[in-house]
């Protein structure tokens with residue numbers, strides 16, 4: 001039998017967050033036990049919906065808080081030992097496994113890093129951008145300042161920045177979900193394609209050099225499941241430095257998103273109610 | 287929307303834990319796990335507690351539970367036929383039986399008779415036959431099944447444990463060492479065909495409906511086979527498999543006809559990685575299909591639809607039995623060929 005410590009309890013602030021995480025947790029049932037009630041008890045992990053402005057009020061007592069779909073407006077965090085953010089694609093196992101090699105190749109010859117994310121509904125554009133910013137932080141170890149070049153209400157954005165020698169280009173659009181990220185230097189080019197973050201289909205990470213192409217071994221685990229494994233590790237094993245996408249390190253990203261939002265009010269505010277998004281068989285795809 | 291159907295699982299091993307429980311968790315508005323049974327009562331208790339369900343260690347207790355509308359049979363092969371007939375006799379509303387449905391023709395006939403009399407839908411866990419990309423490509427392939435002259439099934443997999451660990455926190459004891467005499471090469475080949483090649487049979491039968499002859503059979507180590515089947519009209523199928531390996535999985539089904547080719551690549555079992563990718567190539571180019579749901583999710587949703595009266599069975603029991611007998615004949619044919627060679 002798998003020898004695990006007693007399962008950690010997980011509570012949700014409502015049915016929306018529960019619906020987004022419950023099926024992932026069913027595959028980690030030795031590590032987590034979910035309670036469906038909107039609990040006032042003290043769960044090990046509380047999942048809150050970051051789109052609800054007063055979510056910090058719900059956090060008291062939890063050992064850790066996972067903020068799902070974090071939104072701008074969060075200047076500082078309430079008291080709780082650990083905050084995590086669901087940063088979508090950034091916890092994809094094929095990405096995290098290859099990251100050291102990708103980072104090592106980003107020397108002062110890298111010319112451009114560009115990424116496009118597609119989200120099924122306009123109100124997911126901030127989640128898409130949040131993911132891209134987390135990937136950039138993984139690559140450069142710091143927050144990359146970006147300015148909007150073009151933002152189309154309800155359709156998407158194109159942001160521009162620079163990191164060292166590299167031009168940075170991020171675009172987000174509405175379409176079938178997925179993300180690509182490319183880094184280009186004269187000697188090598190990396191191309192990463194990621195399927196929707198709910199699926200266990202692997203990201204494809206390929207390095208192209210003068211010798212040809214090398215594609216990393218696929219990892220059949222969804223980024224969301226990998227995130228939950230990380231949360232479990234943090235809560236059950238001593239971790240001197242947290243490597244997960246904790247919310248504190250992502251706060252500047254939310255400011256970037258807020259900047260884009262402030263200049264282009266409405267690109268994610270078209271009245272779409274994410275609570276109506278389908279739950280069930282299609283959940284794992286989106 | 288009607289109340290979710292209660293699901294009772296017979297057998298709480300890897301397939302229950304890593305396939306059915308995570309799959310059912312994605313379908314909570316239609317199906318809810320209410321009871322888990324295993325002859326190992328500790329295992330039943332652990333797995334049931336994780337799923338928030340009742341547990342027991344006998345088939346009778348599970349079948350007597352009114353909260354069980356649908357029974358999933360996930361026990362070892364040898365028990366499938368008896369448990370299907372018992373679930374029918376208990377008046378359950380639907381059955382999902384893991385493959386293979388039965389291991390002999392006599393068992394298959396017994397199931398057919400019981401299910402026919404009870405009018406109970408039985409879905410066999412042939413997930414690739416319910417894969418939405420397979421269902422979609424069939425709508426578009428025209429006369430490819432009549433024209434195809436070569437079919438290949440290729441299954442190169444790492445060990446199942448790798449994918450089980452990516453889909454569940456396994457709570458099962460290590461399997462006991464095999465009892466009795468060491469299985470012969472023919473026994474292993476037969477088991478390989480009934481366990482693995484059986485997944486390709488529902489697809490294969492569209493192209494080589496049978497009768498077929500096994501014209502070549504080999505085994506490979508650590509575990510694998512290569513078979514060549516031919517139909518009366520000279521059409522050929524090659525089925526190869528090898529596991530476990532250190533490389534990435536390759537689970538492919540292909541069919542060639544003059545001017546057309548079907549290519550299906552399936553994600554590994556256990557993980558919820560969406561459908562296969564189906565590519566149909568003909569003079570007009572390539573067309574591709576891929577969907578967010580996988581065959582396990584679709585087979586469960588389909589069973590719920592049939593039980594709730596919203597759909598007719600996509601793969602009726604006579605077809606599932608014919609698939610099973612086809613696999614059985616191929617397994618017997620291959621085993622006797624191997625014995626002759628020895």
Ligand SMILES: NC(=O)c1ccc[n+]([C@@H]2O[C@H](COP(=O)([O-])OP(=O)(O)OC[C@H]3O[C@@H](n4cnc5c(N)ncnc54)[C@H](O)[C@@H]3O)[C@@H](O)[C@H]2O)c1
Nearest residue numbers: 296297298299300301324325360361362363365384385555
């Ligand atoms: N569809 C698929 O992808 C897929 C994949 C693997 C296996 N399978 C099938 O699923 C079935 C189960 O596979 P597994 O790997 O979990 O098998 P397993 O033999 O490892 O586990 C089966 C469980 O059934 C229990 N059991 C034994 N006798 C029983 C009985 N009489 N009644 C109820 N439970 C009993 C065992 O204690 C064990 O926990 C097999 O028939 C197999 O062919 C399907």
